[in-house]
Structure formats: structure tokens, C-alpha cells
Amino acid sequence: MKNAAFSIVNYQFDKVTINLVNHKKPELSINFICNGVYSKADSTYELTFSVSVFNPDSEPFASIRCIGTFQLDNVSDFNEIPDFFYPNSIAILYPYVRAYLSLVTTQANVPGVILPTLNLSNLEDELRRNTTQK
Template identity: 40%
Template sequence: MESTSFKISNYKFTRTVLDFSFYKEGEINVSFAVSGTFIKSSSIFELRFTIIAKSEDLADAFASVDCESIFELTPISSLAEVPDSFYTNSIEIIFPYLRAYVTIITAKSNVRPIILPTLNLSALNKPLKHHTNEIE
């Protein structure tokens, strides 16, 4: 059996929303949303990763960042062949970029920078797998 390899070929931040009227000093609750699309014809996996930050006790988010990244997988020809390890590893690869971006944009907003902690995001592999579709 041939092993699967993959590499990130591109990423971009497609949407950034900051609304500091919903920000207050103190604890920050961070949530994540992940989804993907496997493009069968090119063995490309598009990962969409969103970070949502809320101040404790407030319902509305003060920060939301969407990132889209492209991974090339070989020798994969269908979604069923994507190994489970890819779902975890792709998230772990892109998270540091998102984390740094959140710090930079909040620091440039003349507020105390939001520094997200280093996190174990392996629990996101199942939601990513569940929210991934395949197209030709």
C-alpha cells in the first residue's frame, strides 16, 4: 500500500470581522467551524476554517476570521481514500497562521492583542470529516 502525502499549497483569509463594541476585558470564549471540499479531478482538498471569539457573558462575537487553504494530496483519487490523519494534521498545519493573524489584526486595532493559546485541535477532525464533500 502506497502512503499518502500532502502539502499546503496556498491559504488566504477570506473574511475578517472585528466589532469591539462586543469586546470586554476578561475571559474569551473561542469556537471553531471547519468544513472541506475534495476536488477529485485534481486531488485537491479545500479546507475552510473559521475562528469565532466572544467575550465571556456576551452573545455576540467581537472577532470572526475565515481562512481557506488548499492542500494537494497524492496519490488520492477519491474522498474515501483520504486518511483520517489528514483531517487532524491539516487543521494543525493551518491553525498557527490563523492564530498569528488574529494577534496581528487585534494589535493593529489599538486594543490589547488577542493571543490565542496553542491548542490541541484534534477533536475537530470528526467535524471536518463530517462536513466534507467531494466534487468532480
């Protein structure tokens, strides 16, 4: 059996909401939601990665949903998706979300919102649980 490999084919931000009226403090809290769909027909994986940013004890001031499409090589079944794919696919998309939020808030002529660099490996189990096959 050949080693499995994957690459990102595309990503897009399909839903973005920013309401800086709710951004009142420099402290940030971040909530992540991720799910995916593996397509056996073309061996692709569509990762939906949602990030909500808020100040503690307040409503989110930014919600961003990014959809990344990955090509999986040498994977012919859902159960063959390698363990390393789940944490690494999230780690690939997060910098795009981070840069997007920073760019948009800076362009709004307010102090830019810069998300911290994070180790998101704790999202691996959530992504596995929330992955389906079509």
C-alpha cells in the same frame, strides 16, 4: 499502494470581522466551524476553517474565515484521504488564524488578542462529517 502525503498549497482569509466594542473582558471563548471539499479532478482539498472569538455571555468580537488548499499525493478517491489528514490540516491552518488576529488587534493600538495554543484534534470528526466531494 504508495503512502499518501499532503502539503498546503495556499491559504487566504476571505472573511474577517473584528468589533472590539464587544471585547470587554480578558476571558476568551472560541468557537470553531470547519468543512471541506475534496476535488477528485486535481486531488486537492479545500478546507474552510472559521473561528469566532467572544467573551463569555456576549456576542463575538472577532470572526475569521480562512480557506486552505491542500494537495493530496497518492489519493485518487475521497475514501482514500488518510485519517491523519483531517486533524493535521486543521492544525496547519490554526497558527495562521492565531497570528492574524494577534497582528490585527495589536495594530489597532489595543492590547493584542492572543488565542491560546490548542489541541484541535477534537474537530476531526466534524471535518469528516462536513467533507464533500466534487
